[in-house]
Amino acid sequence: MATYDLAIRGGTVATGQGAIRCDIGIRDGRIAALAESIPEAARVLDATGLLVIPGGVDSHCHIAQAEANGTRHEESFATASHSAFLGGTTSVVTFIPHVKGSALAPHVADAEAQASRESMMDYAFHQIIADPTEAVLAEIPGLVAKGIRSLKVFLTYEPLHLSDGEFLKVLLAARRNGCLVTVHCENFDAISWRTQALLDAGLTAPKYHAWSRPPVVEREATHRAIALAELVDQPIQVFHVSCAEAAEEIARAQARGLKVWGETCPQYLTLTAADMDRPGFEGAKWMCSPSPRDAAEQGRIWEMIQRGTLGVVSSDHCGFSYEGEAGKAMNGRDAVFRDIPNGIPGLAARMPILFSEGVAKGRIGLDEFVALTSANAARLMGLYPRKGAILPGSDADLVLWDPTRTQTLTNAMMGHAIDYTPFEGLEVTGWPVATLRRGEIVMQDGKVQAEPGSGRFLPRGLYDYI
Amino acid sequence: MATYDLAIRGGTVATGQGAIRCDIGIRDGRIAALAESIPEAARVLDATGLLVIPGGVDSHCHIAQAEANGTRHEESFATASHSAFLGGTTSVVTFIPHVKGSALAPHVADAEAQASRESMMDYAFHQIIADPTEAVLAEIPGLVAKGIRSLKVFLTYEPLHLSDGEFLKVLLAARRNGCLVTVHCENFDAISWRTQALLDAGLTAPKYHAWSRPPVVEREATHRAIALAELVDQPIQVFHVSCAEAAEEIARAQARGLKVWGETCPQYLTLTAADMDRPGFEGAKWMCSPSPRDAAEQGRIWEMIQRGTLGVVSSDHCGFSYEGEAGKAMNGRDAVFRDIPNGIPGLAARMPILFSEGVAKGRIGLDEFVALTSANAARLMGLYPRKGAILPGSDADLVLWDPTRTQTLTNAMMGHAIDYTPFEGLEVTGWPVATLRRGEIVMQDGKVQAEPGSGRFLPRGLYDYI
Amino acid sequence: MATYDLAIRGGTVATGQGAIRCDIGIRDGRIAALAESIPEAARVLDATGLLVIPGGVDSHCHIAQAEANGTRHEESFATASHSAFLGGTTSVVTFIPHVKGSALAPHVADAEAQASRESMMDYAFHQIIADPTEAVLAEIPGLVAKGIRSLKVFLTYEPLHLSDGEFLKVLLAARRNGCLVTVHCENFDAISWRTQALLDAGLTAPKYHAWSRPPVVEREATHRAIALAELVDQPIQVFHVSCAEAAEEIARAQARGLKVWGETCPQYLTLTAADMDRPGFEGAKWMCSPSPRDAAEQGRIWEMIQRGTLGVVSSDHCGFSYEGEAGKAMNGRDAVFRDIPNGIPGLAARMPILFSEGVAKGRIGLDEFVALTSANAARLMGLYPRKGAILPGSDADLVLWDPTRTQTLTNAMMGHAIDYTPFEGLEVTGWPVATLRRGEIVMQDGKVQAEPGSGRFLPRGLYDYI
Amino acid sequence: MATYDLAIRGGTVATGQGAIRCDIGIRDGRIAALAESIPEAARVLDATGLLVIPGGVDSHCHIAQAEANGTRHEESFATASHSAFLGGTTSVVTFIPHVKGSALAPHVADAEAQASRESMMDYAFHQIIADPTEAVLAEIPGLVAKGIRSLKVFLTYEPLHLSDGEFLKVLLAARRNGCLVTVHCENFDAISWRTQALLDAGLTAPKYHAWSRPPVVEREATHRAIALAELVDQPIQVFHVSCAEAAEEIARAQARGLKVWGETCPQYLTLTAADMDRPGFEGAKWMCSPSPRDAAEQGRIWEMIQRGTLGVVSSDHCGFSYEGEAGKAMNGRDAVFRDIPNGIPGLAARMPILFSEGVAKGRIGLDEFVALTSANAARLMGLYPRKGAILPGSDADLVLWDPTRTQTLTNAMMGHAIDYTPFEGLEVTGWPVATLRRGEIVMQDGKVQAEPGSGRFLPRGLYDYI
Ligand SMILES: [Zn+2]
Ligand SMILES: [Zn+2]
Ligand SMILES: [Zn+2]
Ligand SMILES: [Zn+2]
Ligand SMILES: [Zn+2]
Ligand SMILES: [Zn+2]
Ligand SMILES: [Zn+2]
Ligand SMILES: [Zn+2]
Structure with missing residues (x-):
């Protein structure tokens, strides 16, 4: 009688504390x-010559998100799961939207329905708070009871941005309920002014998106978010840090002992504002916020990763197709930059890019790769060690990774519902050859096999890390 | 025939670049x-044994200010001038108020009328902008044409506080018109929340004023003001810095080459939050914003003066009497801290306190004293070298200062319209024995002699310093 | 047939990446x-209610060290092993001495003989370089071939201190040979001057030891060591950091991407200079270098641990008995402070103190405790994951730790050859109840059982971490 | 009867506190x-359209310096004075050499003889201490009695460099005697090692001079000098700062309240290491220590000037002719870089370069120019306000400066004894048209007229600034 359902043999296991030879x-x-040898198992997977790493935890993904205008993001949980598995990611934290004037409950129900019906990945939720009325805040204990333990706020975007007073209300509600608060840090008024000034000057092309939101508006909002969190003693995570001056505010906060964490994304390591500088509408493919900066800034973001200031690399996957009326062109192909939806897809590309640019190019080690792609996000989101760890008792979310395989990224490889990838043509070294989700082989050699709806919701209890 | 109307002989002249023996x-x-000897003069003032210093320039005073509720500050330009001359100050920059929904012009006219009728000091104006509508901003060129070249904004106080967008409008208008912008930096929403929370908890005494606005709310607003000014490339002065963490933001800005200046006040060098912790209503006497902190913070503010980060010491003179219904008790002697007007008088006390705590105690030299009390304010306000300098061509605003005379401060010595001084009982070393305004002896041995209305408006043209 | 020789069941395993319930x-x-359950084993150890942590790696211990004057430290490898096991430490890195004018080889042979004959702990060696002549440096490849991969230099102490030029020679030799360099950072000339000045002034008591070496001499040498290492691109570890200003130099170096690590010791977390201020000779019991500082500095050292700047807590175990002629009183009980040997014992106390002051008091978590007491030292010394890890393939060096047991430290509990402990009377929470070395139970309930000579030498090959 | 011997009329006087129209x-x-108008004078100089600035004080010049090998620098006090007057400098602080094993007295006598016989500039002395024996230190009170109040030490150069212990002796002697200590900060051992390694590798050309002494060796020595000065509480000036990382150490010291000042030189603002990269021997013309760096570093040095960290710009004039056997080629034209004497001439070029690169290009204002070229050096050296000020009682050392005149620098314009200038071909805007020394016109329109020996020794008493 076999002791184990499955044994992974012969691989080099990236434990996050060194890569060791052992079976799982x-x-x-x-x-x-985890053992020097697992002799008996119903099924065996040979990992000889491969790395075995924890399944990726992408803690910042926009999937099947319903917009205030009644539309829904093109990427469904099914297509997103497909993409995720291809890229080695097995769990996501995605967003429950919120609209001013509405209760949270219907949004929650809708998101739960979408995810439970279609997701193949395991998933948890951030609840966006766009309107922290008394009634809305009173819904938070109910969310927490369900296991939703992180709130997301925006300091920019119309009509999502919160005033400082509203943000304080969310911070206080989070503190009372033991939630993390994640923050999109850019100054709304500053961007609004710059945007209007650019449009007034006839500077409307996609590339002016970057002009409308320079690093200083991100640094300002980052410092403000930290200061307000400091005032009420509430842990926060700063999303998608794109520039060293914002990261430096996080470093300063950490040095004075605050629970402030920073995330960055592959776009800030590989793209620049110049990518948007193309004829016509094409620059829209690279539009996301904050804007990618320049090569020097990429170098400084790497330094901030190396210093440990930025501990999570998420995708901020948020796809809009380039062609068609549902995506980038929803306001026409001659829309001014302000009216082009922000966001780029990256679920599948995230781990290969970070491995290639980080590990293969010697900027980070394998331990850091594991920390940045799964363990730290799992810790911060209260999913650890269920996710992000290769330890007895952890979910058997594992990726067999070929560290030497090279690949040129194409949109076809991404397996998502979006018709392009901003990383088209990027050559990477290192590639996932199989993905296991809770012990089940859901991807092998680029073929995904899993049932829609087989992904599980990940409820989170009170956790120490925050 | 005498060459000079007046000669000051035998004094040690504090030129701001060393103290030298010369006649004036x-x-x-x-x-x-300025000469080794001035042999001929119609009149001679003997300054043997005394310092001769530039008349003080107090660039932050609230005088005869009309409030939105129709009241006017108790301190008139006449009484304020009396107080100023007693303390060695000969020029002030005072405020033209503004009320949401109104134009600037009537406020300007009123302030001009008050000042021109009663002032004995020379005076310039900061224009408060409480409501930067198109119409209001369109009035700024007219102000500039009159010689009013500095704008003042509040990031806290109801109903004065500006949103970031409104603040940006003021910064941009200032940039177009060549004005300085001065800023009261505290976060309105944060203070509002803390205030309400304290009141809800029944913590209503004056001392809770300090609790409602801790250093972090000042640091936040300081960084934000700097960031927005940086965004639009507009010089600003941060008013009344009370804590090192806010000053550090200014230091960081200066180190990256920005035109950002910091001011502090005697209250942040000599008072603490504990002064408000007295039975009943009495703590109201020490209520001002930002709140005084503690002794350690005073030490750090001295360090920031010594490093040059904080280059101006103004009084923020803003008096409300303790007794009577027009002052601190305007909302009753049992008003909660929120409803007690902020502000303390300091026109007369400013220079003696800074001399005593600074020069006499060895924290600063005479050059720094001159810089902090007159020259730097004059430079920053575009009044230099007419004011703040002892140079040929400068207005003969001079103070004969006895560096050894000791005095215990009492309200009677302040000569103002307010019925108390928060510095009562403070012993100081160094005292002004005579004050000259444009060559006229307007104070001698504690007697003031000048005509109301003899003070002159100080128009300011475009100036390099900003 | 039992699959395992021994199973540890029911414990909470401190993996360094979270504490999980599993068997070993x-x-x-x-x-x-590591498994959810280990059903079959020849022998079972019940760890219910206990933590299972990696055996301590104390990377800075002076044991049985031969001095230039022909004496040898009182602590033998046998007594030190006894002490180590009692306190949960299973491996040490200890020192091979060196004397100016001599070759390394005889010192190596002597240290090997001492250790191989008596040690029960596993051990590696740092080679002290006191005299980097061509001949001496030519011996380093031989050491490396043996598996000795770290060099130790002193920037103070007569006659051990190196000039900058000598230090550079060591750094270069280390670089050529793939060794780590560890450094005692204090400025020799500065201490010599201060010492002589104190003695000249008749200030000879033990407490003046602290006066002779203030923080600035440690900061100076730390910066210098880093700068010279930076110049030649050689990784270094700064030993026994006692003050924030020295740690800050390490933090600055790390922020610019250098391989510079910092160590501190329990004495800098619990003792102060005031401990030496006792009548007569008694203060000698607390004399070590750098000197303990004060309570505020302890707090700052904790902050530097929390920030990750100081990643290793070693004991710097270096015992001299208080009574008798071989120890502190070797130059008489009326010796001036300069002539009293430096060093205090701490092998057994290290882990209990760090657990109690760190974990029990909430300053650090269990992951940090593991990192600071074993994993980081093992990584830095090239012993990981053989030591410092609970992973398949690692040596089964494990401690069963009762996190709730309280204990008042006495010298008897230390089990060393020294007649006192500087931590006498300290109350601690958390205590090792059993220690396993390579799967063998070498300590249980305060009883040590192991054969002298059973400890193994730990040769180190070229390793990535440096 | 004329009241004044000379009146300067119509100029714009750069007082250091603003430029004002007045007569002198x-x-x-x-x-x-200083007066709005000086009607009567024996002689009048018309300064209409010109700036009137204080005569330059160049506090770091090597003139007629006797070397240990019996030679003397080619530049005599006569030729140096000629050069100084052409460039607007009227006072220098120059060096009294010292040789290991010798007393100071004969060097003092020789320097005094050289200067008193030939100097046309006024002059003070720094005493170099190369060998701080008891006997040598005992001579310092005698120097102080003569008015020599600054000591100079080298942390590099064979045989001048001091050990830390020797440096401490000098610092302590300075403290006892009220002297300033000026320091050449580069690490001797590090440079020696690099130099030897380069030579061993056959890298001997002049350009390798820069390779032999990278910024880190300057930063190291700067931090060490500061730390040792901090230990004994003695003010120091760091000479010729060439890189931001060294300047940053000075900024850190100033921020913690220390009396540490920094100097830089025109070579670090206009030259780079690439200047030495020429065929054959020619690169020798640009060899000085520290080495010029690169364009980015020049920008950072400007920032450090703007922040006030570096407050003095001296020439470090130290000339060796390119042709002939007494200068750069003293060891042959094929000498390795180590054997080529360091130092470049800059007395005449200093002020025009700083005016042009600083004031004309908008990097600094006129007040800063005055501070950097005369006032700050005078303050720091105890010569203020006799020198460096335009105040009643100050020496009438004045320069009439045409701010608009452009000039291309040639060696002929330098008027020195050296056969080249490293600034050949540099175009400058702003030029001295007349120089007055103590009221005497010593240079007009490029013609120098003064008597050798007419320069005066400037004795310095105890002064407050340090
Ligand atoms: Zn976002
Ligand atoms: Zn997002
Ligand atoms: Zn205010
Ligand atoms: Zn005010
Ligand atoms: Zn040591
Ligand atoms: Zn040691
Ligand atoms: Zn030098
Ligand atoms: Zn020099």
Whole structure:
């Protein structure tokens, strides 16, 4: 009688604390044992010559998100899961939207329905708070009871941005309820002024998106978010840090002992504002916020990763197709930059890019790769060690990774519902050859096999890390 | 025939670049000569054993200010001038108020009328902008044409506080018109929340004023003001810095080459939050914003003066009497801290306190004293070298200062319209024995002699310093 | 047939990446498996209610060290092993001495003989370089071939201190040979001057030891060591950092991407200079270098641990008994402070103190405790993951730790050859109840059982971490 | 009867506190009056359209310096004075050499003889201390009695460099005697090692001079000098700062309140290491220590000037001719870089370069120009306000400066004894058209007229600034 349902043999296991040669025994979807040798198992997967790493935890993804105008993002949980598995990611934290004037409950129900019906990845939710009325805040204990323990706020975007007073209300509600608060940090008024000034001057092309939101508006909002969180003693994570001056505010906060964390994304490591500088509408493909900066800034973001200031690399996957009326061109192909939806897809590309640019190019080690792509996000989101760890008891979310395989990224490889990838043509070294979700082989050699709806919701209890 | 109207002989002249023995010849209200000896003059003032320093320039005073509720500050330009001359100050920059929904012009007219009728000091104006509508901003060129070249904005106080967008409009208008912008930096929403929380908890005594606005709310607003000024490339002065963490933001800005200046006040060098912790209503006497902090913070503010980060010491003179219904008790003697007007008088006390705590105690030299009390304010306000300098051509605003005379401060010595001084009982070393305004002896041995209305408006043209 | 020689069941395993409930299977002295359950084993150890942590790696211990004057430290490898096991430490890195004018080889042979004959702990060596002549440096490849991969230099102490030029020679030799360099950073000339000045002034008591070496001499040498290492691109570890200003130099170096690490010791977290201020000779018990500082500095050292700047807590165990002629009183009980040998014992106390002051008091978590007491030292010394990890393939060096047991430290508990502990009377929470070395239970309930000579030398190959 | 010997009329006087229109009355070699108008004078100089600035004080010049090998620098006090007057400098502080094993007295006598016989500039002395024996230190009170109040030490150069212990002795002697200590900060051992390594590798050309002494060796020595000065509480000036990382150490010291000042030189603002990269021997013309860096570093040095960290710009004039056997080629034209004497001439070029690169290009204002070229050096050296000020009682050392005149620098314009200038071909805007020394016109339109020996020694008493 086999002791384990599945054994992974012969691989080099990236434990996050060194890469060691050992076998992994899986039972009932969990890692049951790490051992020098797992002799008996119902099924065996040979990982010789491969790395075995924790399945990616992408803690910042916009999937099937319903917009205030009644539309829904093109990427469904099914297509997103497909993309995720291809890229080695097995869990996501995605967003429950919110609209001013509405309650949270219907948004929650809708998001739950979308995810439970279609997701193949495991998933948790951030609840966006766009309107922290008394009634809305009173819904938070109910969310927490469900296991939704992180709130997301925007300091920019019409009509999502919160005033400082509204942000304080969210911080206080989070503190009372033991939630993390994640923050999009850019100064709304400053961007609004710059945008209007650019449009008034006839500077309307996609590339002016970057002009409308320079680093200083990100630094300002980052410092403000930290200061307000400091005032009420509430942990926060600053999303998608794109520039060293914003990261430096996080470093200063950490040095004075605050629970402030920073995230960055592959776009800030590989893209620049110049990517938007193309004829006509094409620059729209690279529009996201904050804007990618320049090569020097990429270098400084790497330094901030190396210093540990930025501890999570998420995708901020948020796709809009280039062609068609549902995506980038929803306001026409001659829309001014202000009216082009922000966001780029990256679920599948995230881990290969970070491995290639980070590990293969010697900027980070394998331990850091694991920390940045799964363990730290899992810790911060209260999913650790269920996710992000290769330890007995952890979910058997694992990726067999070929560290030497080179690949030129194409949109076809991304497996998502979006008709382009901003990383088209990027050559990477290192590639996922198989993905396991709770012990099940859901991707092998670029073929995904899993049932829509087989992804599980990840409820989160009170956790120490925050 | 005498060459000079007046000669000051035998004094040690604090030039701001060293104290030298020389005589000063005055003609037509101006310094006509500095010379080893001025043999001929119509009148001679013997300064043997005394310092001769530039008349103080107090660039932050609230005088005869009309409030939105129709009241006017108790301190008139006449009483304020009396107080100023007693303390060695000869020029002030005071405020033209503004009320949401109104034009600037009537406020300007009123302030001009008040000042021109009663002032004995020379005076310039900061224009408060409480409501930067198109119409209001369109009035700024007219102000500039009159010689009013500085704008003042509040990031806190109801109903004065500006949103970031409104603040940007003021910064941009200032940039177009060549004005300085001065800023009261505290975060309105944060203070509002803290205030309400304290009141809800029944913590209503004056001392809770300090609790409602801790250093972090000042640091936040300071960084934000700097960031927005940086965005539009507009010089600003941060008013009344009370804590090192806010000053550090100014230091960081200066280190990256920005035109950002910092001011502090005697209250942040000598008072603490504990002064407000007295039975009943009495703590109201020490209520001002930002709040005084503690002794350690005073030490750090001295360090920031010594490093040059904080280059101006103004009084923020803003008096409300303790007794009577027009002052601190305007909302009753049992008003909660929120409803007690902020502001303390300091026109007369400013220079003696800074001399005593600074020069006499060895924290600063005489050059720094001159810089902090007159020269730097004059430079920053575009009044230099007419004011703040002892140079040929400068107005003969001079103070004969006895560096050894000790005095215990009492309200009677302040000569103002307010019924108390927060510095009562403070012992100081160093005292002004005579004050000259444009060559005229307007104070001698504690007696003031000048005509109301003899003070002159100080128009300011475009100036390089900003 | 039992699969494992020993199973540890029911414990909470401090993996360094979270504490998880799992069993550990041990075979042939190594960890063969971590598993949700280890059903079969020849022997079972019940860890219910206990933590299971990696055996301590104390990377800075002076044991049985031969001095230039022909004496040898009182602590033998046997007594030190006894002490180590009692306190949860299973491996040490200890020193091979060197004397100016001599070759390394005889010192190596002597240290090897001492250790191999008596040690029960596993051990590696740092080679002290006191005299980097061509001949001496030519011996380094031989050491490296043996597996000795770290060099130790002193920037103070007569006659050990190196000039900058000598230090550069060591750094270059280390670089050529793939060694780490560890450094005692204090400025020799500055201490010599201060010492002589104190003695000349008749200030000879033990407490003047602290006066002779203030923080600035440590900061100076730390910056210098870093700068010279930077110049030649050689990784270094700064030993026993006692003050924030020295740690800050390390933080600055790390922020610019250098391989510079910092160590501190329990004495800098719990002792102060005031401990030496006792009548007569008694203060000698607390004399070590750098000198303990004061309570505020302890707080700052904790902050530097929390920020990650100081990543290793070693004991700097270096015992001299208080009574008798071989120890502190070797130059008489009326010796001036200069002539009293430096160093205090701490092998057994290290982990309990760090657990109690760190984990129990909430300053650090269990992951940090593991990192600081074993994993980081193992990484830095090239012993990881053989030591410092609970992973398949690692040596089964484990401690069963009762996190709730309280204890008042006495010298008897230390089990060392020294007649006092500087931590006498300190109350601690958390205590090792059993210690396993390579799968063997070498300490249980305060009883040590192991054969002298059973400790193994730990050769180190070229390793990535440096 | 004329009241004044000379009046300068119509100029714009750069007072260091603003540029004002006033006349200057001179009597007995001193400034007797600054006045709106000086009607009567024996002689009048028309300064219409010109700036009137204080005569330059160059506080770091090597003139007629005797070397240990019996030679003497080619530049005599006569030729140096000629050069100084052409460039607007009227006072220098120059060096009394010292040789290990010798007393100071004969060097003092020789320097005094050289200067008193030939100098046309006024002069003070720094005493170099190369060998701080008891006997040598015992000579310092005698120097102080003569008015020599600054000591100079080298942390590099064979055989001048001091050990830390020797440097401490000098610092302590300075403290006892009220002297300033000036320091050449580069690490001797590090440079020696690099030099030897380069030579061993056959890299001997002049350009390798820069390779032998990278910024880190300057930063190291700067931090060490500051730390040792901090330890004994003695003010120091760091000479010729060439890189931001060294300047940053000075900024950090100033921020913690220390009396540490920094100097830079025109070579670090206009030259780069690439200047030495020429065929053959020619690169020798640009060899000085520290080495010029690159364009980015020049920008950072400007920032450090703007921040006030570097407050003095001296020439470090130290000339060796390019042709002939007494200068750069003293060891042959094929000498390795180590054997080529360091130092470049800059007495005449200093002020024009700083005016042009600083004031004309908008990097600094006129006040800063005055501070950097005369006032700050005078303050720091205890010569203020006799020198460096335009105030009644100050020596009438004045320069009439045409701010608009452009000039291309040639060696002929330098008027020195050296056969080249490293600034050949540099175009400058702003030029001295007349120089007055103590009221005497010593240079007009490029013609120098003064008597050798007419320069005066400037004795310095105890002064407050340090
Ligand atoms: Zn966002
Ligand atoms: Zn997003
Ligand atoms: Zn205010
Ligand atoms: Zn005010
Ligand atoms: Zn040591
Ligand atoms: Zn040691
Ligand atoms: Zn030098
Ligand atoms: Zn020099």
